[in-house]
Structure formats: C-alpha cells, structure tokens
Amino acid sequence: MTKTKTLVKALAFATASTVATTAAGIAGAATQGVSDTEVVVGSLNDLSGPFAAFGAPATKAAQLYFDEINAAGGIHGRTIRFVVEDHGYQVPKAVQGVNKLVNRDKVFSMLLSLGTPHNIAAFKVLDKKGIPNVNPLTGARQMVQDPIKYKFAGTASYYDAVRATIGYMVENEGSKNICAMYIPSDFGKEIQLAAIDEAAERSLEFKAETTHKPDESDYVGALGKLKEAGCDTIAIALSVRGAITAIATAKKIGWTDAKFVGSSASFHTAIAKVPGGVTEGFFAGAGWQDLASRATEPEAAAWIKSYTEATGEKFPGTGALLGRSAAEIFVKALEAAGTDLTNDSFVAAMESLDFEDKIAGNRVSVGEDHIVSNEVFISKIVDGNWQVVGTR
Amino acid sequence: MDPFQLLVGGIANGCIYGLVALGFVLIYKATEAVNFAQGDLMMLGAFVTMTFVNQEWWDFPFIPGFILAMLVMGVFSYLLEFVIIRRLFGQPQFAVVILTIALGFILRFIAGAIWGHDPQSLEFPLAGESFHIGSIVVGYDEAFVILVTAVLTSLLYLFFARTRLGIAMQASSQNQLAAYYMGIPVKRISSLIWALSGMTASVAGVLFAAKGAIDPSTGLLGIKAFAAAVIGGFGSLPGALAGGLIIGIIEPMAQFFAPSGYSQIAPYAVMLLVLILRPNGLFSQVFQKKV
Numbered sequence: 050m051t052k053t054k055t056l057v058k059a060l061a062f063a064t065a066s067t068v069a070t071t072a073a074g075i076a077g078a079a080t081q082g083v084s085d086t087e088v089v090v091g092s093l094n095d096l097s098g099p100f101a102a103f104g105a106p107a108t109k110a111a112q113l114y115f116d117e118i119n120a121a122g123g124i125h126g127r128t129i130r131f132v133v134e135d136h137g138y139q140v141p142k143a144v145q146g147v148n149k150l151v152n153r154d155k156v157f158s159m160l161l162s163l164g165t166p167h168n169i170a171a172f173k174v175l176d177k178k179g180i181p182n183v184n185p186l187t188g189a190r191q192m193v194q195d196p197i198k199y200k201f202a203g204t205a206s207y208y209d210a211v212r213a214t215i216g217y218m219v220e221n222e223g224s225k226n227i228c229a230m231y232i233p234s235d236f237g238k239e240i241q242l243a244a245i246d247e248a249a250e251r252s253l254e255f256k257a258e259t260t261h262k263p264d265e266s267d268y269v270g271a272l273g274k275l276k277e278a279g280c281d282t283i284a285i286a287l288s289v290r291g292a293i294t295a296i297a298t299a300k301k302i303g304w305t306d307a308k309f310v311g312s313s314a315s316f317h318t319a320i321a322k323v324p325g326g327v328t329e330g331f332f333a334g335a336g337w338q339d340l341a342s343r344a345t346e347p348e349a350a351a352w353i354k355s356y357t358e359a360t361g362e363k364f365p366g367t368g369a370l371l372g373r374s375a376a377e378i379f380v381k382a383l384e385a386a387g388t389d390l391t392n393d394s395f396v397a398a399m400e401s402l403d404f405e406d407k408i409a410g411n412r413v414s415v416g417e418d419h420i421v422s423n424e425v426f427i428s429k430i431v432d433g434n435w436q437v438v439g440t441r
Numbered sequence: 442m443d444p445f446q447l448l449v450g451g452i453a454n455g456c457i458y459g460l461v462a463l464g465f466v467l468i469y470k471a472t473e474a475v476n477f478a479q480g481d482l483m484m485l486g487a488f489v490t491m492t493f494v495n496q497e498w499w500d501f502p503f504i505p506g507f508i509l510a511m512l513v514m515g516v517f518s519y520l521l522e523f524v525i526i527r528r529l530f531g532q533p534q535f536a537v538v539i540l541t542i543a544l545g546f547i548l549r550f551i552a553g554a555i556w557g558h559d560p561q562s563l564e565f566p567l568a569g570e571s572f573h574i575g576s577i578v579v580g581y582d583e584a585f586v587i588l589v590t591a592v593l594t595s596l597l598y599l600f601f602a603r604t605r606l607g608i609a610m611q612a613s614s615q616n617q618l619a620a621y622y623m624g625i626p627v628k629r630i631s632s633l634i635w636a637l638s639g640m641t642a643s644v645a646g647v648l649f650a651a652k653g654a655i656d657p658s659t660g661l662l663g664i665k666a667f668a669a670a671v672i673g674g675f676g677s678l679p680g681a682l683a684g685g686l687i688i689g690i691i692e693p694m695a696q697f698f699a700p701s702g703y704s705q706i707a708p709y710a711v712m713l714l715v716l717i718l719r720p721n722g723l724f725s726q727v728f729q730k731k732v
Contacts, residue, residue, distance in 0.1 A: 096553070096558070097549050097553065097657065097658065101553065101558035101656065101657065102558045102559045102656060105553060105557070105558040106557070106558065106559070233702060259696060259701050259704075260701045260704075260705070264661045264662070266454070266649070266653070267450065267451075267689075267693060267696075268696075269446070269450030269451065269693040269696070270447055270451075270692065270693030270694060270696025270697035271693075271697075271704075273447055273693070273696075274696060274697050289560050290560040290653065290654050290655070290656050290659070293560055293562075293654045294652070294653035294654065297569070297652070297653055298450070298653075300569065301578065301582075302446060302578055303571075303578040317559070318559070319559040319560045319561070319654070320560075322562075323562050323654065324564055324568060325568040327569050362557065363497075366559050368558075368559075
C-alpha cells in the first residue's frame, strides 16, 4: 500500500513538473521560424508530378522575388528562407514533407503548397502548432475550413469559379446538359459538385460523369460515354496535360460541338498555346487574369522582364504568375506585421491587406473569410490566348 | 458510339504501350534486369525530338528531326549502359532495378530543368487532322502511330531473325555465359541492346507526343507498359506488343462500358488475371537453367 502511494506521488510530481516546464517553455519561446535575421517559410509542392506545371514555376518565381527582397536587406532586417519539399502529387510524401518542414526546418508559415488532399493532410500537423497556410495552390473550399484562424485561401474557390462559369455557359452559350470528367480526389469532387449544384439550381439535368487518374493519357472511352449520354458542356478537373489530351481527343473523334469548362487548375498558358488550335473555345473560371493580355502594363512588364532575364524562359507561365503574386502578398503581410513578428501579428497583417495586385490582375482584399481575392474571371481561349469574357 | 471508334483509339494507345513494353523486354532478355526508367527514356526521346522539330527550337523538318532524335537517344542509352549500368555487372538484379528507378527520377529532374514543367506540344505536321472510314473518325496521328509501330516491329523482327548482330543478341539473351564462350562480345551486346531500347522508347515518345502533350512526368506511363510486358510474358517481344495492345484496347472499353470509377483498374485487373491463370504471361518463354 505504502509502495503504491509512493509511486502515485512520484508520478503526480513528474506529471506536474512536465506540464509546468512545457507551459513555461511555450510562454517564453520565440515564434517558430523567426529570428532577428531570418524568417523560414515552407512549401509542399509538386515539382516532379502531374501538377509540376504549376508547382515548379510558382516556387521558382516566389524564390526569385524573395531573392530580390533579401538582396535589399529583407523585411524589418529579416531575410526570407524559402524551403520547398517536393511531394510529386502524392499525399504520403506530402505528409512526410510537412513533418520535416514543421519539425526540422521549423517553418514560420507555409506558402503556395500545392494540392487539395495534400493541404488537407498537412492541416493535421499545421493546425496543432498554429502555423499559417498562405495562398495554397488549390482552390478547394477546404483551404479555409475550421479552424480558419491561420488559413488564407488565395482566390475564389474551384466550386464558386466553376459554378459561375457554368452559369455563364447556360446564359451565353446555350448549355443545357451538364457533365463532368474529374480526378476523384477532394480537388475533383469540388468541381463535380459545382457542376451538379449549378445544374440543379438552373433546373438542368446533370447528365453523366467519368472519373480519371491524375496521370491518365487516354480519354476516348470516357468521351464516348459522355457523348452517348447527350452531354453538351463538360466540367473538367484533370491535370494540365490531361485537359489538353481530353479536349484534343474530343475533336479527334468528331465531337466538335462539345464545350469544355475548367477551373483555375486548367487556366494555364500551356493549354492556350497548343499548336493547331486544338484547345480553341475552351472556357475556364479562375480568380486571376491571364498575363499575356496585360503584358504591357508597367508593373507586369517590369516583372516579365526580370523573370525572363533570370530564368531564360520566353514568358512567365501561369504557375510563375501565381508564385510571384503570392510571394508579394506574403511580403506585404510581413511588412504590415512589423518588427514583432508572431503568428497572431501576421494573421492581423494578412487581414489588413487591401491593394490592386498588378501581377494577378485582381483585387487583394482579405476579410474575415480569409479569402485573399474573391473575384472570378471567366476566360475563353481565342486565337491561342486566354480572353476574359465575363466576371463575377 | 461505334465500338470500332473505341477500338481505333485503343489500338493507337496500345501501340505506344507496346513499344515501351518492347524496351522493357529487350533489356530484360539481354541483362535479366528490369529498366524502370524505360518510360522516362520515352519522355526524354519526345523532348529531344521536340527540340529538333519545333519552330521555337531548331526547326528541322519532321522526319529528319525524328530520325536524328532516335539516333541521339540510341547513343545516350548506349552510354548510359556503358558508363553506369555496366558497373553493376554481376551484382544482384535488384541493384539494377533500384538504379533504374533512381535514373528515372534524375531524368525527370533533368527534363524539368531543361524544358520546364509546363506541358508542351510537338509540332506534328498532321496534328488535329483526320479522315473517315464509314462512321469512324481516324486521326492522322493515330494512323501514324499504328503505321510506325507496324514498320518498327517488322524491322525489329528482321533484325533479330536475319542479321548477325540480331542473332548474337538473341544468343546473349538466352544464355550470357554460353554466348561469351562462343565469342560473342556480351558486354558490347548489352550496350547495343540498351541503345536499341532507347531508340524504341524515343519512337514511342514521339508517337505519344503526336497525340497530345508531354511534360517530365509523362514517363510514369512506363508503369502501364510494365503491366503490358507482364501480360505478354516478360521474355517475349511479340508478347510485349500484344500486351500493350490488350491494355490499350481494354482502357477505352472499360471507360465506356464499366461504371465510372472502375475503369481505371481494368488494365491492372487484367494483369492480375493473367498472372493467376498464366503466371508466365500469355506468350511466355520459360527456360530452365541446369547447373
């Protein structure tokens, strides 16, 4: 009995000591990833998988912008160290990556992380430590799911953008029979649901759907199925290469009157530039405007010049545009947060942002919904370029 | 929709899988190792051709550019074997497997660094054009794929059956030691097999690029071609082509007839079925080695 009491006392003492030490540690600890001279920023990205067309140039453009900022002395004396982990669009690798970024690299914030299921998986680690997740490269509504405090979605969601675009198609292009081709992940389901909901709201029938793998390369059977079902407008949630192949295949099998609608994940320069006009007439709804039509505006022209000189590329693509835009938003938030940079001061700074983003061509106005820019631009490929045909 | 329409697309895709599978089998027969970078050699071949042919790069006429890219890929693959793979001669097979998986990552990285990650299109002279056979629409690109595959496999058949080098390669693939004792330069043959495999992969890459777009992750298609090689029987060249065609045809059929969501597993379900019913593949060539 005495032995038991002694053991209980010892355990109670040990527990109390541990709790007290931990609490004291938290109270006295500096903000993770922030020192007097440096801020560490992490990104989980696709540099080698099916969405590398977005991830690789986005992180490159962000890094180039941070290099400029660092060369000019950083923000409040702190340089930005940008650590990117490649997940190749695989969720298990994304989980490994976020654990490494948070626990080894001790990042202050995440920026531009790509992929809906990948970000959702990362939230389990980020939420526990209250690490901000800024402008992820996905338009899923879950990017501002509860707890919302440290989450900031870059643009209007896939769901809102695709609903707006299908609405436009019904009103202006005579769409009646709505269908969907999608990757059955959280990303694809958002777009499928948008198509179903918009069709229902307009008392139209959602005719049929097909599901696909991210690296799929053959769509003949799927398109045959949708054609047979009487679809006239198809919402697609595929990889960039998948979208090109699907649209090209539809034309090849003689289905030339099919109208394809994409989300921001398909709003990509590479799709507009396919030779032979294969992708002409493709629509996409996204939270920003294509750069080519704004290339002569002074801010855009200055960035295009510095980007092309630094990379040797002929013109910055969509991924680069998103990376550069997000990096500037992040830097403006760091500036607004002041010298005493904590997670909470950063959140307050993000919420205070309100300016015209000359790179993305949208208005940054972060409110309590934590959506950085809420506009939707509906664009169509005309003569090899994206052209804005409607806004919401 | 006319099932023959599905068949045309399926055969064209199947030819591409079949050519990549041929590369797998060539190397396996010669070295008893599996080259998991075969899909990435295909991707690289497509990018090299694009560099020669596209207007924004070197702007060569299509056919000379295509042949030049094949030769470049042949030399590249020869050197790959000569400089890297040969160092593992005599090592367990899994060492080569791991090495080729790593090579695949490296090739994807290099392609991304040189050509970027945006999907890019090969300037194929017949892109987007098609002709009709009754109610069936046949893309010129699909006809090109089928024609080139037929010509290439015929040439490969003649090469292996009629030429000294081809027969030496066959001998080397059946029994390296016996071939060596018969005076066949086994190591050089191995390099040449890699060169041939690289050239075949580059043809597959061009055919793939002619049908859509390419990016550095295109090489992941190699997994499907691997399934094709397994279905055909890993040691059989006609089997590899047949396996490719089976997968190519099953894919659109499953997409069309099977419920959404189930079609993606169809090629692998067939592979599983073949492995259960005919563990050595449909066109197996099983030899027992006696010691």
